[in-house]
């Protein structure tokens with residue numbers, strides 16, 4: 372059986388004056404090397420993408436992090452300068468994919484901007500510049516040139532026992548993670564269950580309460596250390612397993628004998 376495929380919504384980036392639909396290597400590599408799945412990057416368009424046609428062709432959805440922020444109009448807030456930079460084409464691509472993947476029971480893993488998109492897609496809100504709030508740590512990307520230092524594991528989060536994320540990580544209680552964000556979930560969407568928090572109360576992981584399949588979001592970056600850090604690896608392997616199960620279910624439904632009326 373060929374490896375299954377996950378959709379990865381692209382970011383819009385400008386390179387030497389040209390517009391690119393791009394996705395960071397670290398997500399695609401963790402998907403391939405650790406989850407054992409291939410990625411199809413979904414171009415980010417404000418309109419024209421057909422969500423069901425995309426999802427018909429994949430077995431999972433991986434929503435990556437990005438330096439851009441979800442546009443506040445999508446959660447009913449006016450946009451200020453501090454909320455940017457924005458990527459409206461990514462918002463318009465990923466939010467409908469998230470909603471429809473959940474409806475169809477397609478496995479989904481949402482990381483950093485991804486957990487924020489998941490929350491907004493289901494009716495929640497975000498807070499920006501969280502480090503300016505009293506008692507909230509600085510969760511922002513460390514100002515260092517080397518990516519290994521930017522993504523260094525440096526902060527504890529506390530994972531609820533018996534939660535979905537505990538099952539996928541293979542542990543509960545304190546887990547050390549990295550942190551590269553200035554926004555976070557403010558009001559949690561009604562369909563999301565908070566499953567991990569930082570010591571300052573920042574929401575670090577959620578699961579979808581009525582999910583038909585693997586459907587979790589994390590605020591940290593397990594993809595970066597998926598080949599070497601045990602909980603990060605376990606999360607990507609669990610996602611890969613869910614994607615493989617989904618693909619196998621689709622394949623057996625395709626080869627199951629059809630009722631006579633359907634083949635005439």
Ligand SMILES: N[C@@H](CCC(=O)NCCCC(=O)O)C(=O)O
Pocket residue numbers: 435436437438439440482483484485487512551552553554555
């Ligand atoms: N922009 C949001 C989401 C943060 C996020 O996805 N960070 C990944 C950054 C990766 C990089 O810059 O290389 C926020 O700031 O909360």
